Amino acid sequence: MLKASDFPDGFEAVKDDLDGDWALESVxxxxxxxxxxxxxxxVGRRGMVYRSPTEWINQRVTRHSGDDALTVxxxxxxxxxxxxxxxxxSSLSILAEDLAGADSVLVAGVIQGIPNRWLFVRQGDLVAQLDLEYQTTGAEARPLAQKVAARLCAGTDAC
Structure with missing residues (x-):
């Protein structure tokens, strides 16, 4: 999982349950x-919510059996x-790929006029999904994706 120190000043980890319809699959x-x-x-999951005075980011990391992380x-x-x-x-599109890790995708969405971004990063059998409240480009997402990939490496022997 990411740590508050992986974000700009002002972010803190505030809870480890992820209520609500924030994940891409809710679309x-x-x-x-x-x-x-x-x-x-x-086969397993963890989640965390990070907040600053002006932004929030949800993160869920899932572990998958066999090659299912590739399938995801x-x-x-x-x-x-x-x-x-x-x-x-409303629309969905892939904004960027190959930002970090073994595989990664930045998805852009507009749902009933409300914009959003979802970042997916895979390392081995782990997949992280982050809901980014702010509007971000692929170039802006790359440093965060790299931090996610590095944290995922601690949880898998695929790195």
């Missing part, structure tokens, strides 16, 4: 067809490509 209710699982073969990353791409939105002012 599936706005899609016209069923979307692939982003939790394929999940492919499913992220299929989810974005296959989601035909049912509501106006």
């Amino acid at each position: 599936a209710i706005y899609c016209s067809s069923e979307q692939p699982s982003l939790l394929e073969g999940e 990353m492919e499913n992220v791409r299929q989810f974005v490509a296959g989601c035909k939105m049912l509501v106006p002012d």
